[in-house]
Amino acid sequence: MKDYLLFSWNSIRHRGLRSWLTIVGIVIGVAAIVSLITIGQGMSNAIEEQFEKLGIRNIRIVPASLHGPPTSFFTLPNEIIGKTEAISVVEYVDVAMIESGTLEFNKEEKFVQVWAVDVKLADRGFADLDVMAAEGRLFLPGDSGVMVLGSTVAEEEFDKAISAKNNVVFQDNKFRVVGVFAETGTEIDSRVYIPLQDARDIFNRHDDINAMVVHVKDGVSVGDAQQQIERELLRSFDDEDFDILTPEQILSQINTILGAVQAVFAGIAAISLLVGAVGIMNAMFTSVLERTREIGVMKAVGAKNSHIAIIFLSEAGIMGAAGGAIGIAVGTALAFAVGFAAQAFGFPFLSIKVDPVIVIAALIFSFLVGAVSGLLPAMQAARLKPVDALRYE
């Protein structure tokens, strides 16, 4: 078998540029597929990492019909807070109001997302999220007119970095920055936190909030807690008012969406691989035609049909695998480049890793694509009658 692979390799090399062009067709297809899958997995890796940071024992109560991250558009009524706190499995409840507005510092204005939280509970909530102050402090009970900044907002957003004790203006209200979060690598970095009561006054929203995080008592399973909370809340509220999400559910929701997006992209990339495969087939048919006489000679000196078929099949397979190997390298490099670019632009949802399963699968797949593309030409070559092939000019 090695003999035939070498033999095929020899004739691929002999065709030089034409072989490379054929291989490029496969490179493009495989690179597209590998980079898209790797980027897709990178997204899902990053999201899982974030979820791990955000705590697996927390249950979110969000406005019904909300399927992405919480926003200011969908709200929960205030009454739900007290009702939830009263449920036996609940340790305590963090609530958040989400708004956005203009932050002014050093004569510069930036549009930021603001999360307003209950200052009484903030310490526990931040501790649960594993978020600490890099500078200054976090909220204290009774705080008002103070602000804690995510690290990106503090250090990168403005020309001059904001530090604790600086004064800023948010939506025409003066705030004193009391602390800056240590970098988390999550969305928190680009948020601004203020006390809930301040937000209610500024945005004149006294009756609702946007999200709740329920911290479940130790020793209670998250699944059981979810069921009990749902049962209790349904006594007072309509099931169109809220949704209860466990981290697993959120994760699987996101992964379902990501998976669908990934499948669409991979499908598009597969089309380019198909074009590459047609390229191999075309190159092999041309090669069979050009080498008809050679095939006749090989048959005259004792090559069986199967020998001829193997020679052409391995030729196509080698071109496929070579294209695959280069395509994997290019695709992986591309994915890493996109990962770095995403990091550079402050988009944290990409954690690119090389998956050996993808590498090996892509290599085998591209060899098979090549071999399958070579099947018809190889059969045509194998079936040539020696007399006719020898006579071919």
Place this chain on the structure above:
Amino acid sequence: MPGKSVIRLENVWKIYQMGEVKVEALRGLSFEVSSGEFVAIEGPSGSGKSTAMNMIGALDYPTKGSVYLDDHDISRLSESQLAVIRGRKIGFVFQQFNLLANLSALENVELPMMFQGVAVSARRERARQLLVSVGLGERLMHKPSELSGGQQQRVAIARALSNDPEVLLADEPTGNIDSRTGREIMKLIAGLNRQGKTVVMITHDRSLAKLADRIEHLKDGRLA
């Protein structure tokens, strides 16, 4: 001192269907080649020489009649069985040399042994020896395009000998080379015959045919 029968054609017909017309290339050809003989099959173009060579060389099936190799009827064998016979028992030398352009002289001579599954080291050594014996010991790594016509034909003869076949089947072996080189090639072939190799040569050239032990004249698809 003819020995046992190596090749025997019995009433072989080959009829080609060319569109509406039937062409009878061989019309009941019968003849026999014995071990160690040097037989020339001579005839003008259109006499069926090439078709006869295809029959002797197990390259094609007769329409009617039988072809025996070593007293075995090979006219009903499968294609892959015929491939094995061509590889082991017959050594072809073509007018056009028919060397593989991508391969070196050495690799060309190795090729028939590769199809017989001979290990690399063994076949490389044998190919080298054969090339030395045809006077090309210095040209092992040359590609056909780097060799003269006469040298290419020597490589082809070495290739034909690689699996030590029963019969050397030469089709106009000097047809594409100048007459002086042609004589050297004929000397080489005649020498191989003297060493015991059975040779069948197909030619339209009467002067070449005279070098053989026996001349068979082919006309209109049968012996004249």
